[in-house]
Amino acid sequence: MPTADERAIDLRDQALGVLCAPALRSMVEMVVFSPDPDIYEARSVDGLVRFVRHSDRTRWHFHIVKVEGRDPLLDQDPTRFSPLAAELAAQQPRREENSYPIAFERIAQIFDHPCAPDLCVLHTAAHRPSGHRGEHGSLGVVQSRAPFIASGAGILRQGMVDGHCRLIDVAPTVLALLGLEPGPGVGPTGEVVDGMLLSRQDGRTLTELFDPEGNPSAHVVVVLMDGANANVLYDAAANGVAPNVGRLIENGAALAHGGVASLPTVTLANHTSLNTGAHPGHHGVLHNAWYDRSRGRQVVTESPATWQEAMRWLFPGVETIHEALHRHRPDAVSVAINEPADRGADYSTFDLFRRGEVGRLAEGVPEPLPHAHAEWVAASEDYKWGSLVDASAINQMTSIWAGEYLGTRYQIPDFTWISFSLTDAAFHEGGPHSAIAQAALVDTDARLGEVVAAIERRGVTEQTAIVVVADHGMEQTALNCPGDWGDALRAAGIPHRDEASGFLYLGDM
Ligand SMILES: [Zn+2]
Known part of the structure; x- marks a missing residue:
């Protein structure tokens, strides 16, 4: 009789055989998994790579121990397909053309989570699982590349910089801009090291963007444009379509190759990475949904019913920017809008959801909605909803920055986070290179202008840094590439659960 472990390995190998067969090559880019602790493998239709992880206490090192056929992770060039012309010239790149920046680190961290899947299926650039023209979630560079711009107090004026960062670098960078002193904390490898700004920190401070002569910023405002493709945003800034973004780049720095999202390149996992400086496998909010085998239950984080409770899944010891700021400065004021x-x-904002007062968010939102393309609001339910949500975000931000919102008085916040949704809705609906995506950028840029104006009205522009970022990239899918790998697994009689499209848990559950 085979042991339970032997049966699990057998099932995994059967599933890998199905997923990496030529029949699924148009939708499955590769499958990644961790056969043993600190050992990882990526397999595709035409090859595999196995790599191992070592710690030197402060950081991880990765070594390839086996390659068969074509190494699926051979190309990890973060500069591939930027700027926009390069992306447009190679839409839906084939796996031999694609690159997977920082692949080893981004894959390995998933399997540090106790609810990591048995297999993580990564879809191709062309695959269109949801009927959307724009997609993300995978390891490829376009789906991983968010914009990153920092501007204002404490930031050197460099314009477009030939570089990239990781989204986990944003939280420590924000805290350093605010002048916090680093100290001991749990670093990337899980060991306590010096130089940390958060109590659990994978990312690093982007000191190369700082003005060594400058004072710390008294105020930092982060503007997240959900799902905004970095190349498209930078192009809109350069062409005057997004003049407010353009001014921020002119007065600060934009990383040309963007901020690389953690894996999976999806919304809630990366919003949490941005706000904690840790990878999803280390902060706890692993994906939009996963399966907890030890408790025999599904966990859904990203849904209208569960958004407001998502932070209950943070691991002990993880800190948000808000918590780290208050640890150093108990009387600092920090604000999270639509985040x-x-x-x-x-x-x-989500306190209002938790208190059952969500209806109050409509108070003070002008009608008709300012900065909203009327034709797209009329044509698209998602565009209309995103416009309404973002108009409410602006109402919250400008009211708090003016000193009062919903009857509560505020001093000028030390730290403000504001998340815009319209970009994600429109970039999904039409794809990143569509007219609806351009309209969303115009509207969102105008809202960014309102954020800048609210700062100016308080007279603190010179003491304020603004960061613009997104939570993942967005790639134009192919019209002719739908499908579900679950059909092939079911046909082969392989029992499994597929959570959030690609997190596979094998066996009867
Ligand atoms: Zn998103």
């Missing part, structure tokens, strides 16, 4: 990764904020 589910909000723990520790003095004001958070």
